[in-house]
Amino acid sequence: MILYENIPLGPLTTFGLGGPARFFIEAKSGSEVEEAAAFSRTKNLPLFVLGGGSNLLVADSGWPGLVLKVAITGIDQRPGRNHEGKVLFEVGAGEIWDRFVSLAVATKCAGVECLSGIPGSVGGTPVQNVGAYGQEVSETIESVEAFDLREGRLRELCKEACGFSYRASIFNTTERDRFIILRVTYALTPGGEPHVEYADLKKHFEGRETRPNLAETREAVRYIRGRKGMLITPGDPDSQSAGSFFKNPVLSEAQHEDLRKRAAARGLSVPAYPALQKSKKVSAAWLVEHSGFARGYGFGHTGLSTKHALAIVNRGGATASEILALKDQIQHRVEELWGISLQTEPVMVGL
Secondary structure (H helix, E strand, O other), rough: EEEEEEOHHHHHHOOOOOOEEEEEEEEEEEEHHHHHHHHHHHHHOOOOEEEOOOOOOEEOOEEEEEEEEEEOOOOEEEEEEOOOOOOOEEOOOOEHHHHHHHHHHHEEOOOOOOOOOOOOHHOOOOOOEEEEEEEHHHHHHHEEEEOOOOOOEEEEOOHHHHHOOEEEEEEEEEEEEOOOEEEEEEEEEEEHHHHHHHHHHHHHOOOOOOOOHHHHHHHHHHHHHHHHOOOOOOOOOOOOOOOEEOOOOOOOOOHHHHHHHHHHHOOOOOOOHHHHHOOOOOOOEEEEEEEEOOOEEEEEOEEEEEOOOOOOEOOOOOHHHHHHHHHHHHHHHHEEEEEOOOOOOEEEOOO
């Protein structure tokens, strides 16, 4: 285990901004994770676990304690016993998520194809129950191997123990900061059909006589994400972001009716998407755009992506303070106009 000091965190994130870590360790094994945890405990240092850096905003002052980057790699594939013909993939937390998805699709195993192109590492996917285009990782996660900081030991948590819900799990709610994820096991369906239920995907394949296969679905998802600036593309100014900054709100019947009336008063109708209606979710992007924040909206060194209203981007030289100021501006206006409080997706580090 090598200990570094005053390492800039901006280059390790997709936002490309934020101050330094007082101490930094890259752990490539479970034992190194245990060593790092012991170091932070004995030195009484606050600990932050860094994955792919794709879904976080680092404070301008950085992190005053230890940043631990989990770099455990490896993808092991095996038949799933007592899993109704499923194939199990045990994946290191430090693996690039899209590399795993690519492998799953190449081996014709269904279950994560709609999650193609999502930046970041495997270890981050259970934390926020990552989802897109009608799929969530909770649908395929079999178990999570993690180091329990409270008990000082390795543990294996089954799917049920992870407490998955919309963009949430015990890892970012009730047991936040307790576990360091080392490996994740996914149960995928060999020879399964791709999940083509989301409106954007249906539109992409509209008029086609044959059902798309897994590979075609993956490429379609990546194409759609790229068009919306949701792929990390070198040289694309819309790529310097944390992806969607706001969650799609989940409303009660009364809240939805209030929203519908407010929209009607302005001569608008709230868009209805089957994939969102099932859980009474509404489009956060629609709320943002109809609150005066169009794609490409500028705000100093930051602004909104030219391709997607939910992505706040670093246009060059932005600070975390500027990002937060734009976030606050959007949240305030949406609540003022629509009576809805937008919740953020990125993890706030040192803020």
